Amino acid sequence: MQRPEPLSDLDWSSERATEFAQATVELWTEYLGRLPDLPVVHPHTPAETRAAVLGRGVPDKPVSDDEILTHLRDVVFDHGAQTGHGGFMAFITGAGTVPGAPASLLAAGINQNLGGWPLGPAATEIENHVLAWFAGRLGLPAQASGAFVTGGATANLMALTVARDTLAGWDVRRDGIAAGPPLAVYISDDAHETVDRAADLLGLGTAAVRRVATDERFRVRPDVLEEAIRRDLAAGVKPLCVVGTAGTTELGAIDPLAALADVAERYGCWFHVDAAYGGPAAMVNELRPLFAGIERADSVTCDPHKWMNIPISASLVLFRDPARHLAAFTLQPDYTKLDAEVASDIVLRYQWTPQFTRPFDALPVWVSLLAHGWDVFARRIRHDVDLARWLHHLVTAHDELEPLADPELSIVCFRYVPPSALDDDAYLDDLNERILYAVQRAGHVYPSNAVVAGRYAMRACLISYRTEAEHVETLVDEVVRHGRSLHAARPAP
Numbered sequence: 001m002q003r004p005e006p007l008s009d010l011d012w013s014s015e016r017a018t019e020f021a022q023a024t025v026e027l028w029t030e031y032l033g034r035l036p037d038l039p040v041v042h043p044h045t046p047a048e049t050r051a052a053v054l055g056r057g058v059p060d061k062p063v064s065d066d067e068i069l070t071h072l073r074d075v076v077f078d079h080g081a082q083t084g085h086g087g088f089m090a091f092i093t094g095a096g097t098v099p100g101a102p103a104s105l106l107a108a109g110i111n112q113n114l115g116g117w118p119l120g121p122a123a124t125e126i127e128n129h130v131l132a133w134f135a136g137r138l139g140l141p142a143q144a145s146g147a148f149v150t151g152g153a154t155a156n157l158m159a160l161t162v163a164r165d166t167l168a169g170w171d172v173r174r175d176g177i178a179a180g181p182p183l184a185v186y187i188s189d190d191a192h193e194t195v196d197r198a199a200d201l202l203g204l205g206t207a208a209v210r211r212v213a214t215d216e217r218f219r220v221r222p223d224v225l226e227e228a229i230r231r232d233l234a235a236g237v238k239p240l241c242v243v244g245t246a247g248t249t250e251l252g253a254i255d256p257l258a259a260l261a262d263v264a265e266r267y268g269c270w271f272h273v274d275a276a277y278g279g280p281a282a283m284v285n286e287l288r289p290l291f292a293g294i295e296r297a298d299s300v301t302c303d304p305h306k307w308m309n310i311p312i313s314a315s316l317v318l319f320r321d322p323a324r325h326l327a328a329f330t331l332q333p334d335y336t337k338l339d340a341e342v343a344s345d346i347v348l349r350y351q352w353t354p355q356f357t358r359p360f361d362a363l364p365v366w367v368s369l370l371a372h373g374w375d376v377f378a379r380r381i382r383h384d385v386d387l388a389r390w391l392h393h394l395v396t397a398h399d400e401l402e403p404l405a406d407p408e409l410s411i412v413c414f415r416y417v418p419p420s421a422l423d424d425d426a427y428l429d430d431l432n433e434r435i436l437y438a439v440q441r442a443g444h445v446y447p448s449n450a451v452v453a454g455r456y457a458m459r460a461c462l463i464s465y466r467t468e469a470e471h472v473e474t475l476v477d478e479v480v481r482h483g484r485s486l487h488a489a490r491p492a493p
């Protein structure tokens with residue numbers, strides 16, 4: 001047999017790598033410079049976008065750098081969503097920290113695998129270090145464990161998995177969910193639907209999720225929660241987990257966490273806090289009192305890719321008791337045995353999450369914290385809360401706008417109400433929906449919607465560090481402008 005010759009086509013020299021990377025980095029910095037002047041909206045249909053960015057097939061031969069860059073320009077400028085623009089206020093969308101972006105490049109460049117310490121020694125230690133810092137800031141004990149995961153959806157799924165395996169009362173991992181009585185999960189009316197999906201994926205079924213009524217500030221009512229638990233106990237259902245939401249997605253409402261912790265304790269339930277959105281605010285001293293009780297959680301979901309603006313994805317789940325956490329995901333393949341010295345002090349994180357190979361998601365968080373310092377994040381989070389209050393103030397002061405909830409954190413919901421249609425809720429729902437689309441299409445600001453107590457609302461979530469008072473003022477002007485013209489076009493009754 002002939003000895004194979006080296007084949008280095010895939011391995012670029014460092015000069016070639018620099019050239020290619022620099023062109024890409026220049027595209028990104030050009031994007032940063034032009035961002036304020038770009039329309040917030042992406043005006044193209046899915047078909048147009050597909051045609052523009054996928055004009056070619058997957059090539060068998062290399063494409064020139066120039067052609068690749070031209071293609072990437074389309075992706076960035078003409079066919080991207082400008083989520084980093086200060087006027088982007090939809091959903092819960094961070095802008096991506098500036099230092100986090102090159103950190104992501106480096107994380108990919110060195111390609112560490114956080115499934116196991118030997119494949120990413122420094123990376124694993126950095127992940128541990130950052131997780132411990134979050135746990136400490138959120139008030140969990142020093143020995144708390146956790147992991148970076150793909151998002152709050154996965155974090156909630158993991159938390160419910162550990163709750164189920166710890167408290168069901170039988171070996172669910174071996175015998176399955178059908179081997180015992182039905183289990184129930186309790187959560188706010190306004191909670192995120194990823195909890196329902198977690199219940200589905202875990203075999204509990206979405207019907208096992210009890211939606212508990214909320215009070216006038218959209219927070220779970222502990223008395224109603226307790227009634228629901230008692231009803232289940234009487235019916236032979238095992239209450240498994242109380243989920244408190246620390247910042248609901250629609251409104252930013254914060255459940256009374258300490259009272260929920262009391263109820264969970266009284267009935268032997270797991271207490272999970274979904275702080276995907278509000279978590280970073282709970283780490284800010286002045287806002288901390290709103291979150292009292294979070295430190296009693298058995299598990300916490302927190303998304304640094306939301307209110308810390310870290311590039312997607314940066315999400316974490318934390319567990320008070322590492323033994324319970326590990327027991328839910330342990331597996332021991334034959335090929336991962338390590339020598340005793342290393343194995344005694346090692347983190348094999350393929351045993352810590354449903355994933356096996358894992359990316360170095362902690363690096364952009366770590367580098368962003370190194371480059372900015374936590375104080376800068378904390379100041380910005382307070383500023384976002386101030387901006388939300390400013391927007392709420394403008395709405396309240398305006399004759400044609402109606403606030404639909406007092407902002408707890410940085411989410412504001414309101415609607416346009418022309419004086420001549422004050423009580424016509426069906427018409428107002430329809431009108432406000434049309435206003436939202438008109439405002440989005442105009443491209444100056446990009447809010448999303450919510451339904452608050454049955455009413456269609458304009459919703460602004462202010463977490464981008466590029467959003468300022470001028471953007472929320474533009475939002476008010478835009479809603480009023482489009483509201484007036486759409487209402488004026490109303491056919492006479």
Ligand SMILES: *Cc1c(COP(=O)(O)O)cnc(C)c1O
Nearest residue numbers: 151152153192249274276277303
């Ligand atoms: C956003 C959000 C989630 C889902 O998190 P992802 O990171 O989008 O997967 C879960 N719960 C709440 C309260 C959220 O706001």
